[in-house]
Amino acid sequence: MKEREVLLSGRQLTKVFGYGPNKTTAISDVSFDFHEGEIVSIVGESGSGKTTLAKMLMGLLKQTSGTIEYKGKPRRLNRYADRRAYWKDIQAIFQDPFASFNLFHRVEKLLTDCIKLQGLQLSPEMQVRKMKEACSFVNLKYEELYNKYPFELSGGQMQRLMIARIFMLRPKVLIADEPTSMVDACSRSTILDMLLKLRDENKMTIIFITHDVGLAYYVSDTLLIMEKGRVVESGDAERIILNPQHSYTIQLINDVPKIHSAWNLG
Numbered sequence: 001m002k003e004r005e006v007l008l009s010g011r012q013l014t015k016v017f018g019y020g021p022n023k024t025t026a027i028s029d030v031s032f033d034f035h036e037g038e039i040v041s042i043v044g045e046s047g048s049g050k051t052t053l054a055k056m057l058m059g060l061l062k063q064t065s066g067t068i069e070y071k072g073k074p075r076r077l078n079r080y081a082d083r084r085a086y087w088k089d090i091q092a093i094f095q096d097p098f099a100s101f102n103l104f105h106r107v108e109k110l111l112t113d114c115i116k117l118q119g120l121q122l123s124p125e126m127q128v129r130k131m132k133e134a135c136s137f138v139n140l141k142y143e144e145l146y147n148k149y150p151f152e153l154s155g156g157q158m159q160r161l162m163i164a165r166i167f168m169l170r171p172k173v174l175i176a177d178e179p180t181s182m183v184d185a186c187s188r189s190t191i192l193d194m195l196l197k198l199r200d201e202n203k204m205t206i207i208f209i210t211h212d213v214g215l216a217y218y219v220s221d222t223l224l225i226m227e228k229g230r231v232v233e234s235g236d237a238e239r240i241i242l243n244p245q246h247s248y249t250i251q252l253i254n255d256v257p258k259i260h261s262a263w264n265l266g
């Protein structure tokens with residue numbers, strides 16, 4: 001198989017919050033290479049630094065030390081034009097879909113904004129066609145939703161709408177921070193399958209942030225296991241799950257509920 005191109009990489013990244021006695025080292029000496037079309041999960045318990053790392057990758061937080069490279073060059077976000085170009089390529093969906101949308105904008109505006117962000121000049125008919133296509137990709141009906149406000153939608157509909165926006169924006173990298181937290185198991189696997197389909201169609205790199213090692217194994221090519229701000233193990237997902245090397249990884253795997261033994265009360 002042809003070696004995939006490295007798209008986003010980090011070298012010795014460290015992030016320290018606060019000073020003196022209030023100092024917290026959220027990320028400590030973390031390095032990685034994320035490839036084009038790769039699905040990688042960043043897995044760890046609460047407080048292990050996953051969201052901090054995701055925010056640094058997004059360019060929403062500046063690292064205390066270390067470097068981030070995008071497409072083989074040091075990432076620069078000082079100028080507005082640089083940030084705009086970067087955010088065209090890198091998009092995120094977060095745990096709480098209600099926090100991700102402007103609650104005063106109707107669904108139609110939330111979707112037309114994606115067309116504007118891409119800098120496309122389309123006729124009104126073409127715009128509606130694109131929005132309908134994006135909604136049907138995530139099994140939503142545009143006609144039923146376009147006039148609604150986010151608070152008139154269910155959590156699951158909102159999460160689907162977030163994915164419809166990604167379908168329209170077609171970023172090179174998607175950072176998905178627990179994107180299935182608000183839906184039942186059935187919708188959850190549908191959402192994951194939609195993300196996998198987007199990866200296959202667009203060669204999108206997906207960075208999944210989760211505490212659920214079972215879910216990470218289901219969706220990922222590679223894993224980055226984090227404990228207290230450090231990467232304790234990384235590499236091929238199957239290899240890590242079948243043959244974990246670090247005690248923390250073993251503990252995470254053992255903590256996954258076992259369906260059969262759960263009923264063994266004897």
Ligand SMILES: Nc1ncnc2c1ncn2[C@@H]1O[C@H](COP(=O)(O)OP(=O)(O)OP(=O)(O)O)[C@@H](O)[C@H]1O
Binds near residue numbers: 017018044051211
């Ligand atoms: N803005 C901040 N100021 C100070 N400390 C912070 C800040 N953001 C995060 N931290 C600390 O950094 C550490 C890592 O937090 P982070 O949110 O990255 O963890 P996480 O793995 O995403 O957790 P969760 O799964 O609960 O979201 C924690 O100890 C947290 O208290």
